[in-house]
Amino acid sequence: MPSAKTAAPPTKKASSYKPQPIVLTALDGFLLSGALYLPPTPIVTSPPSASGTANGPSNLAEGAAYKQEHKALTRVVIISAATATIQDFYYKFALYLSHELGMVVITYDNRGVGRSMPDNEELAFLKAATDNDELPPASSSLPPLPAKPSSTPVNAERPKKQDGKKKKNPLIGFEATLVDWGVKDLPGVFNYALKHFPHSPMLYVGHSAGGHILPSLDSYYTRNLERVLFISVTSACWAYMNSPLFTYWFFYIASPIVNSYYGFFPGKTLWGTMEDLPKGCFENWAYWGSFKNYMLGGNPEWKPNFDLFRVPLYSLYFSDDDFSSTSAPKIMDLIPNSPRRCIGLNPVQDLNMKKVGHMGFFFNSCKEKLWKTAVYSWLVDGRAMDRDTIREQAILADSYARL
Incomplete structure (x- = not known):
C-alpha cells in the first residue's frame, strides 16, 4: 500500500501521459481492464490521527485538527461509463481530475466492453504479475494492455484466416447483463479502491448507465463515498x-x-x-x-438499497440529449433519501455552446464552462451550483476567452 506521502511520479505533458493499467476483479472472479491516473503531487493516504477517546477526538480543538487532516487526504474518484462506452473515452476528464485537481482516478471497462473481454490472456498475465505488488510503480516493465485496433494499411500483409474461417467475435455466446455490471463488476472496482486507499475519501462520477447501477450497491462498498456526480443519467424508458x-x-x-x-x-x-x-x-x-421506473421496474429487488442510499448527489443533464432530455429528475426520484440536486442545462442559452448532448460533457470543449465551474465546485468544495450560477460562470469564461 502506498505510504503517507508517496513520491510524486515524474511530471509529464498531459498529451503524452499514459495511465497505469490495472486489473480489477469482479465479485465472481471475472477480470476487468482498468486504468489508474496518478496526480503529479504527493498522494496522502494515512488516516487522520484520532487522539482522545477510542471513538475519535475528545474536544473541539482536536476535532478541528482531525477535520483538517481528513481534508488533506487525497481523494479517489471512480468514473463509471455509459452503456457501450469504453474507459478511454473519459481520458481527458480523468486527466483533468488527476493532474489539475490532484486526485487519484480509476476508470474501467465493464465486462464485455472494450478490453474487458472473456478469457483475455493479457489481463490474466497482468494480474498474475501484479498480485504481489499492491500498487506497482508507474515505471513498471509489465506489458501494457493491447492497443485499440486500427485500420490495416493498404499494403500491409493481412493475417491469414485460420481454417478459412473468420475469427469468432469473443462476445458470441458470452453471457453478461447490466445487472452483472451493477452487482459484480462495480463492487469489484470499489474493492480495489478500498484495498489500496482504505482511508481516502471517495468520489464517484457516473455517466448514464454508470449512474443507474450505483445505488444498487450495498453500503459496505460505498462507506467511504463522500459525493456523487451524475452526468446525463436519464431514463431509457x-x-x-x-x-x-x-x-x-x-x-x-x-x-x-x-x-x-x-x-x-x-x-x-x-x-x-x-x-x-x-x-x-x-x-x-x-x-x-x-418500465417507467426503468431499472427498478426490471429489478425491484434493488429498491431497498436505493432507499438506503444517502450519499449526496448532484446531477447534470442537457436539453439536447439525443436519448432523453427530460427524464433525469425521474431517475433522481428513485433515490428518495439522498440529498440531491438535479440541474437541466440548455447548451445554447446557458453555456453559449452549440451542442453537449448525451456524450459531450466529457469533451474538452466543456472544460472551461463546466469542469472548472460546476465540477470543481461540487467535487472539491461540496457546493452544487444552480443553473443561474452555471450560466454566469459560462459568461465569465467567454469574457476571459476574448481577452
Whole structure:
C-alpha cells in the first residue's frame, strides 16, 4: 500500500501521459481492464490521527485538527461509463481530475466492453504479475494492455484466416447483463479502491448507465463515498425518449433481429457509433426500457438499497440529449433519501455552446464552462451550483476567452 506521502511520479505533458493499467476483479472472479491516473503531487493516504477517546477526538480543538487532516487526504474518484462506452473515452476528464485537481482516478471497462473481454490472456498475465505488488510503480516493465485496433494499411500483409474461417467475435455466446455490471463488476472496482486507499475519501462520477447501477450497491462498498456526480443519467424508458416510436422500433423490433443474426449487439461492428455489447446486456437495457421506473421496474429487488442510499448527489443533464432530455429528475426520484440536486442545462442559452448532448460533457470543449465551474465546485468544495450560477460562470469564461 502506498505510504503517507508517496513520491510524486515524474511530471509529464498531459498529451503524452499514459495511465497505469490495472486489473480489477469482479465479485465472481471475472477480470476487468482498468486504468489508474496518478496526480503529479504527493498522494496522502494515512488516516487522520484520532487522539482522545477510542471513538475519535475528545474536544473541539482536536476535532478541528482531525477535520483538517481528513481534508488533506487525497481523494479517489471512480468514473463509471455509459452503456457501450469504453474507459478511454473519459481520458481527458480523468486527466483533468488527476493532474489539475490532484486526485487519484480509476476508470474501467465493464465486462464485455472494450478490453474487458472473456478469457483475455493479457489481463490474466497482468494480474498474475501484479498480485504481489499492491500498487506497482508507474515505471513498471509489465506489458501494457493491447492497443485499440486500427485500420490495416493498404499494403500491409493481412493475417491469414485460420481454417478459412473468420475469427469468432469473443462476445458470441458470452453471457453478461447490466445487472452483472451493477452487482459484480462495480463492487469489484470499489474493492480495489478500498484495498489500496482504505482511508481516502471517495468520489464517484457516473455517466448514464454508470449512474443507474450505483445505488444498487450495498453500503459496505460505498462507506467511504463522500459525493456523487451524475452526468446525463436519464431514463431509457422508450416512452420518455425524445423519439419514442423510433426507440420502441429500435429496442423491440430491429435490434432483436440484428442481435440474433450476429450473436451480440453490433454497435461498432455494424454502425460504428457505439461499442459492441454482449447480447444479454442489450436485452437487459431494452427490458429496463419497458418500465417507467426503468431499472427498478426490471429489478425491484434493488429498491431497498436505493432507499438506503444517502450519499449526496448532484446531477447534470442537457436539453439536447439525443436519448432523453427530460427524464433525469425521474431517475433522481428513485433515490428518495439522498440529498440531491438535479440541474437541466440548455447548451445554447446557458453555456453559449452549440451542442453537449448525451456524450459531450466529457469533451474538452466543456472544460472551461463546466469542469472548472460546476465540477470543481461540487467535487472539491461540496457546493452544487444552480443553473443561474452555471450560466454566469459560462459568461465569465467567454469574457476571459476574448481577452
